[in-house]
Amino acid sequence: MGGIVTSDYSPDSPATDPTGRVVRPTATAGLMLSGRYRLEALLASNEGIMTWRATDNVLSRPVLMHLLAPDDERMGWVLNAARKAATITDARFLRVLDALEATGQEPWSFVVSEFAVGDSLQTLLGNGPVSGEQASYIVGQMASALAPLHARGMFHLRISPSSVIITVNGNIKIVGFLIDAALRPKPGEDQLSWAEQEAIDCYDLGRLLYSLTTATWPVPPDEPQGGHWGLPAAPLRLNRSSGQGAEQLWASPHEVNSSIAPSVSTVTMAALRPKLGLVGPGLHSANDIADSLDGLADLVDAGESLETLMRHNHQMATPPHAPVQTEWVSMRADPAETTQRMASLDANLPDLVDESEAPTEVVKAQKWRPAADDDWRPTLAQPAVNEPPVTAPPSVETHPRPAPAPPRLKSKKVPSAALGRRVIVLLIGFVVVALLVLQIRGCATGGSGGDETTSGQPTAIAPVEIASVFDFDPAADGGDNNENSSQAPYAADGDTSTVWHTLTYLNNPAFGGLKPGAGIVYDLGSAVPVASVRLLLDNEPTAVQLMVPIENDATAASPPMNTVSEWQVIASDPAGGSETTLSPDEPVTTRWLMVYFTSLPPIGGNQYRSGIVETYINQ
Structure with missing residues (x-):
């Protein structure tokens, strides 16, 4: 007769049928597999697969086990998948701990994984x-x-x-x-x-x-x-x-x-x-x-x-x-x-x-x-059709869902009266400091013997306004014309809580070895002198360059977007920190500017990425 008979089982003296074949034991709570894993509770059973919560007696920890019959044709695929999955080290995956195909006295093929307590x-x-x-x-x-x-x-x-x-x-x-x-x-x-x-x-x-x-x-x-x-x-x-x-x-x-x-x-x-x-x-x-x-x-x-x-x-x-208290929705x-x-x-x-x-x-x-x-489910106005009476679902014990935890604690508010007193004290302090500074400067000017007029004093220059922003990732350089295009405006939106990110690249900080780099192009609306560009970057160190078109035509309706070879470097920082300033040797008059990344910082797991939090262009 073909097939494998199931029965009670002892690993020390396995049962055999009249032909000498090992009899496969019934999988029940308490069964020990591979001399190490003790079955505790059956969690699911379908399609010839039994899933158990078990105990690893060697390490005294709960594990998850999938059991298959020795003759199950899927086991070869399962073992291959288990070997690949075992190489994953990211803690967000349940790790594969062990896998064994039934041979000799081992009655069941199985795969062992971590067991996570949760829902x-x-x-x-x-x-x-x-x-x-x-x-x-x-x-x-x-x-x-x-x-x-x-x-x-x-x-x-x-x-x-x-x-x-x-x-x-x-x-x-x-x-x-x-x-x-x-x-x-x-x-x-x-x-x-x-x-x-x-x-x-x-x-x-x-x-x-x-x-x-x-x-x-x-x-x-x-x-x-x-x-x-x-x-x-x-x-x-x-x-x-x-x-x-x-x-x-x-x-x-x-x-x-x-x-x-x-x-x-x-x-x-x-x-x-x-x-x-x-x-x-x-x-x-x-x-x-x-x-x-x-x-x-x-x-x-x-x-x-x-x-x-x-x-x-x-x-x-x-x-x-x-x-428990929260301000969240x-x-x-x-x-x-x-x-x-x-x-x-x-x-x-x-x-x-x-x-x-x-x-x-x-x-x-x-x-x-x-x-x-x-009633959190959608309530839709239904067309007039004949429907069977609404039937209630099986009774399920539910609990009111707690509100989410609040954001990190903020400083306590100061009473208005106390706040007013503090403001007055601070203002007095600022006035005193300002007077001292003016007095010192006056002394320095008087001692120099110069006859400078007020017209010689430097005046504040407003930062350059940015008309528009878009990403630079030309196909001719190995890109796909989409370096997170939808996020590009975040690079200069005046909001430091938003970020334009590069894509994430693997194994190589130089954009995975796929292309020379990628960047952000700024349209200044018209040709203006640019003395420096201050960048707030998402992480560090980032190799970054400041570039202008080689044919710097202010009347052009659009910048060159075919390849980075159409641009020239006017300033660079090979290891830019979270804040870096790029300044050309002399101010450059241009309508188009590009911040171009050539090397990205690591973010873990052989992955590399950077980004621009905010951009400030100065004349």
């Missing part, structure tokens, strides 16, 4: 959406973790609400990188190109961002609109503005949840469009997504708010540095405001997807809404 995003979303800052932080961390692996040709391909854990300390843990795809392969997936695999991960990051901000799942418009991951399908609209008939589109996150900033919505929809071939701005790489989300969430504040949330969910004591939209906003949206876009047009053989998911006092 999956699927569990977290059972209580509603998170704040826009928290969503941006979570997906931004995932994108920045995936970007260097994408550059090595390694992709997750199974990103979902169940593949991300938020630990009780508010940390992000990505589950199943490479392993999940090997355990659950899809037909033809091994034939996908690099770009196709990258597109899958980026699309899934966009879907996660959408679900985190709306607690709905963006089901592709051409698929049956049923629930996924315990979430209802995202609301669809009919957009007739294209002139080509009706096109189904998801409502933007800020339309579904009014507490979400439009900037977060913009990034979300840009991440979703490319995979579906939709018209509009798109984000095509994990680097693009990470860079676009950078700045939308404060890393410290978002991390602290997640920690507060997780400690509340796990009924742990809130640490002293995470007070509530993580749930006001129910009345959500209803009003969605009703207004319906008035402007009256066409909804008529569910009665769905294929009759597809069973539609039952609709339900939470209680009126906790």
Whole structure:
């Protein structure tokens, strides 16, 4: 008879059948594998894979184990994936610790990973959406973790609400990188190109961002609109503005949840469009997504708010540095405001997807809404169609979600009376100092015996106004005409909280060895004398040059943008710090200036990036 028989098992004296073959034991709690791992609790079992929480008796720590039968054809792929995944050192991934194929007396093939204490995003979303800052932080961390692996040709391909854990300390843990795809392969997936695999991960990051901000799942418009991951399908609209008939589109996150900033919505929809071939701005790489989300969430504040949330969910004591009081927007939209906003949206876009047009053989998911006092889900005005009665979902114990932790503590306000006294004292002090300075200067001037007039005194010169700013990344030099183009205005917007970043490059500070550099071009509106340019840089050291066109024609309507060889260097700093000033030997009259980076500082993990916080041009 073929096959392997299961029975009770002792590793010291394994059972055998009449032919002498080892009998595979039943996987039950207490079973010891490889003389080291003791099974504790079965977490899931499907598609021939059993997932267990186990204990590593050697290191006395919990681990996660995937068990497969010895004859499972997937094990070769799983072992190969485990070897690759084991090389990843980024702490945002659950590490692969061990893998073994069943041979001899070893009854089960298995893969061992870290075990993280926390909640999956699927569990977290059972209580509603998170704040826009928290969503941006979570997906931004995932994108920045995936970007260097994408550059090595390694992709997750199974990103979902169940593949991300938020630990009780508010940390992000990505589950199943490479392993999940090997355990659950899809037909033809091994034939996908690099770009196709990258597109899958980026699309899934966009879907996660959408679900985190709306607690709905963006089901592709051409698929049956049923629930996924315990979430209802995202609301669809009919957009007739294209002139080509009706096109189904998801409502933007800020339309579904009014507490979400439009900037977060913009990034979300840009991440979703490319995979579906939709018209509009798109984000095509994990680097693009990470860079676009950078700045939308404060890393410290978002991390602290997640920690507060997780400690509340796990009924742990809130640490002293995470007070309950907060000035943040509530993580749930006001129910009345959500209803009003969605009703207004319906008035402007009256066409909804008529569910009665769905294929009759597809069973539609039952609709339900939470209680009126906790209605965070979108409330849409439905067309008059016959629908079955609303059925309540299975009872789930929920707890009020705590408000996020506040930003870092600010200094206490000074009472107005005391403030007034301090201002008076300071003013008196300034006046005294000013008088002393004037007296000293007067003495110095008198002692020199000169007859200088007031017309000889230097006068303050206003800084040069900047008309416009754009990035410089010509294809002829190896670029793609997009060095974070959308962020370029941040380099000179007068706001030091915004930054234009270069893209992130791997293994080589000289732009990954791909091109000589990249930069920012400034249009001064007309030809003006430039004596110096002061830069506030994102990090250091950065090799930076100040350049003007070789053919410095002030009447030209645009600067040379074909190659950097059309520009000449007038000042440089080979190791610019966080603040650096570039001054040519003599003032240069020009309309066009370029700040050009040739070498970038490290940001960790063999990655290199810099950026411009602010630019000040002086005559």
